[in-house]
Amino acid sequence: xxxxxxxxxxxxxxxxxxxxxxxxxxxxxxxxxxxxxxxxxxxxxxxxxxxxxxxxxxxxxxxxxxxxxxxxxxxxxxxxxxxxxxxxxxxxxxxxxxxxxxxxxxxxxxxxxxxxxxxxxxxxxxxxxxxxxxxxxxxxxxxxxxxxxxxxxxxxxxxxxxxxxxxxxxxxxxxxxxxxxxxxxxxxxxxxxxxxxxxxxxxxxxxxxxxxxxxxxxxxxxxxxxxxxxxxxxxxxxxxxxxxxxxxxxxxxxxxxxxxxxxxxxxxxxxxxxxxxxxxxxxxxxxxxxxxxx
Amino acid sequence: xxxxxxxxxxxxxxxxxxxxxxxxxxxxxxxxxxxxxxxxxxxxxxxxxxxxxxxxxxxxxxxxxxxxxxxxxxxxxxxxxxxxxxxxxxxxxxxxxxxxxxxxxxxxxxxxxxxxxxxxxxxxxxxxxxxxxxxxxxxxxxxxxxxxxxxxxxxxxxxxxxxxxxxxxxxxxxxxxxxxxxxxxxxxxxxxxxxxxxxxxxxxxxxxxxxxxxxxxxxxxxxxxxxxxxxxxxxxxxxxxxxxxxxxxxxxxxxxxxxxxxxxxxxxxxxxxxxxxxxxxxxxxxxxxxxxxxxxxxxxxxxxxxxxxxxxxxxxxxxxxxxxxxxxxxxxxxxxxxxxxxxxxxxxxxxxxxxxxxxxxxxxxxxxxxxxxxxxxxxxxxxxxxxxxxxxxxxxxxxxxxxxxxxxxxxxxxxxxxxxxxxxxxxxxxxxxxxxxxxxxxxxxxxxxxxxxxxxxxxxxxxxxxxxxxxxxxxxxxxxxxxxxxxxxxxxxxxxxxxxxxxxxxxxxxxxxxxxxxxxxxxxxxxxxx
Numbered sequence: 001x002x003x004x005x006x007x008x009x010x011x012x013x014x015x016x017x018x019x020x021x022x023x024x025x026x027x028x029x030x031x032x033x034x035x036x037x038x039x040x041x042x043x044x045x046x047x048x049x050x051x052x053x054x055x056x057x058x059x060x061x062x063x064x065x066x067x068x069x070x071x072x073x074x075x076x077x078x079x080x081x082x083x084x085x086x087x088x089x090x091x092x093x094x095x096x097x098x099x100x101x102x103x104x105x106x107x108x109x110x111x112x113x114x115x116x117x118x119x120x121x122x123x124x125x126x127x128x129x130x131x132x133x134x135x136x137x138x139x140x141x142x143x144x145x146x147x148x149x150x151x152x153x154x155x156x157x158x159x160x161x162x163x164x165x166x167x168x169x170x171x172x173x174x175x176x177x178x179x180x181x182x183x184x185x186x187x188x189x190x191x192x193x194x195x196x197x198x199x200x201x202x203x204x205x206x207x208x209x210x211x212x213x214x215x216x217x218x219x220x221x222x223x224x225x226x227x228x229x230x231x232x233x234x235x236x237x238x239x240x241x242x243x244x245x246x247x248x249x250x251x252x253x254x255x256x257x258x259x260x261x262x263x264x265x266x267x268x269x270x271x272x273x274x275x276x277x278x279x280x281x282x283x284x285x286x287x288x289x290x291x292x293x294x
Numbered sequence: 295x296x297x298x299x300x301x302x303x304x305x306x307x308x309x310x311x312x313x314x315x316x317x318x319x320x321x322x323x324x325x326x327x328x329x330x331x332x333x334x335x336x337x338x339x340x341x342x343x344x345x346x347x348x349x350x351x352x353x354x355x356x357x358x359x360x361x362x363x364x365x366x367x368x369x370x371x372x373x374x375x376x377x378x379x380x381x382x383x384x385x386x387x388x389x390x391x392x393x394x395x396x397x398x399x400x401x402x403x404x405x406x407x408x409x410x411x412x413x414x415x416x417x418x419x420x421x422x423x424x425x426x427x428x429x430x431x432x433x434x435x436x437x438x439x440x441x442x443x444x445x446x447x448x449x450x451x452x453x454x455x456x457x458x459x460x461x462x463x464x465x466x467x468x469x470x471x472x473x474x475x476x477x478x479x480x481x482x483x484x485x486x487x488x489x490x491x492x493x494x495x496x497x498x499x500x501x502x503x504x505x506x507x508x509x510x511x512x513x514x515x516x517x518x519x520x521x522x523x524x525x526x527x528x529x530x531x532x533x534x535x536x537x538x539x540x541x542x543x544x545x546x547x548x549x550x551x552x553x554x555x556x557x558x559x560x561x562x563x564x565x566x567x568x569x570x571x572x573x574x575x576x577x578x579x580x581x582x583x584x585x586x587x588x589x590x591x592x593x594x595x596x597x598x599x600x601x602x603x604x605x606x607x608x609x610x611x612x613x614x615x616x617x618x619x620x621x622x623x624x625x626x627x628x629x630x631x632x633x634x635x636x637x638x639x640x641x642x643x644x645x646x647x648x649x650x651x652x653x654x655x656x657x658x659x660x661x662x663x664x665x666x667x668x669x670x671x672x673x674x675x676x677x678x679x680x681x682x683x684x685x686x687x688x689x690x691x692x693x694x695x696x697x698x699x700x701x702x703x704x705x706x707x708x709x710x711x712x713x714x715x716x717x718x719x720x721x722x723x724x725x726x727x728x729x730x731x732x733x734x735x736x737x738x739x740x741x742x743x744x745x746x747x748x749x750x751x752x753x754x755x756x757x758x759x760x761x762x763x764x765x766x767x768x769x770x771x772x773x774x775x776x777x778x779x780x781x782x783x784x785x786x787x788x789x790x791x792x793x794x795x796x797x798x799x800x801x802x803x804x805x806x807x808x809x810x811x812x813x814x815x816x817x818x819x820x821x822x823x824x
Binding site for chain 1: 608690
């Protein structure tokens, strides 16, 4: 069984800014959903795991081998979709994927067969001969997904993979991730909680470069059991409510604004408890820690 | 008033963005190094075997004219990146969505370009002052005589170069390497015209304002002197040096207001070129670029996200994808790199390359060796300049470098692809040298074929841009292939260079550059800089 061990990893950038700090995790088969606000350090961690950058402190081991000193054993079985990647505009999808398949060491015949099927899988068969420079953002993202699957990876790292995809494609991609995770490690980084909720078998939350939570969704949900409330307030009180509570939703109604909030105590007598969602739990975790940090 | 403030703010932001880059510091140091070459007499201005005493008038004219022609030749390449940066960073799209007019935007780029080049000229003017104060002979210090040539010669040329850069960046086909080559040809022609013309209107460099006065001063001391006018990296007669040349006193000319209109004319031409740029400026609208493209290429329907052929439920699932089999093939990698290198060029590019190969095979040997070969190895400039920098320019580094052994597999394949382009484009001459038994020439050509792509790879890897190679290679090509400076004759165009073991030097340099590229790429990947 594949195994990825992250031990006390830190990455320092210029100006003594730490992207991630003292982060430890052990990851096995399944989808690990990596959640965190913008600038939390998710992409830094993804780049370290993808061997694109080296950690300043700590180590990452793939099947017992340090990936900083010996990156190639991991690279052979790695599929990586960065958050922000480019394409060669004069090549078409077929040529671009062939190029990357060659760089990844696939045999010519195997590359040809896989590229055909992968292009069908991401619905780009009919656009295979179009220059990549003429494709829409969503289509380029699908080319990115196809390239990440080229070498049948045992570790698949996808950073904000649903950016630019339409709702239908997003749902399909989440299902694909779940299917892939049956016999490999998939790390899905996102700030969209619904993506992680739908696909992840376990969840890690990073904030300011530190790991704040690691466990299954149920564990995270339990942290807000009985703490999610809903009530209707006059729209004029909305600003005050935003300052006072952690709001996870607002809906305008004819009677005022129905707000959904996370609080340890019942905020007013009119407030009613609701079944928590992962979004409630995530927001609670972030704000809880924010208060501690402050 | 509001317009002037907007123009000022836009130009200032652009100027700050450029001057806060590390590369600007390097460029400034390069400029000062050029000043040092002038100070130490490597770059000279002379009238046959005569030169003026190093007084303020002579030093100012020497440094002013040197600065003028260096900025005219290479200043363009320093500033031709302003619109492209806005295009690449997408700041242009944000600006395009504001009420900012095309005229104002282009004007701001013109002003910013002018400011950057003026800063270079100011640095060289500072070098002139240092030269006058610390130089071998310092007969009287006259600040106006030192600086006037910079104002009268350099500033109009700087505005002209700044406007030409904006114009080239606005015209789609001239944005890339073709524009870079074309500019060198235009600048070279204009400089030669400026040197040789007696017509003030054609003298864009303004040399005609003081050369006759210099010649009169020389003739007053040496009535039988054979005077000419030379400027540049001039090889002196063996046994002579700048110090041993015959001296005469030149007190300079009176820089008067009467000279202003003629110089203002060139600033007017610059403003006209900038205005012309507005006509071609596409306001960062990709559709306008595509329209321009479709006029020359076959119309291609633009894809839409809701295109039924690229949406809906796919006909296959993950289980239908065949298992991956691994067997890395270097030949396939080389083919893939070669395809990447040659893709995207218009058919006319290949037609001209074929024409140049045919010329190598058919024109008289000496013409083929010089003219046909120098043209053949400047033509693939855009192909070579993509080497090593492609991953940084297209942001594909994370995809390519997360593959196994990228430095050992992809880099050599890319290098070999560049070598293939050199061998193919210069193949006619190589075959001919082989058949003619010109072993010396053939070995020089083979070394050249090795040197050019290796230099491209090294500079591409180090800088992450095309520009460093394009400017460096254009300089080497201009001095070596066009002007046959023996030390830079990487083409083996003249026999002198073979006798001086120039091909051997280039062979050693190529191997060092190749090793450097490999080590630098490995370091980039190790530190996550790639």
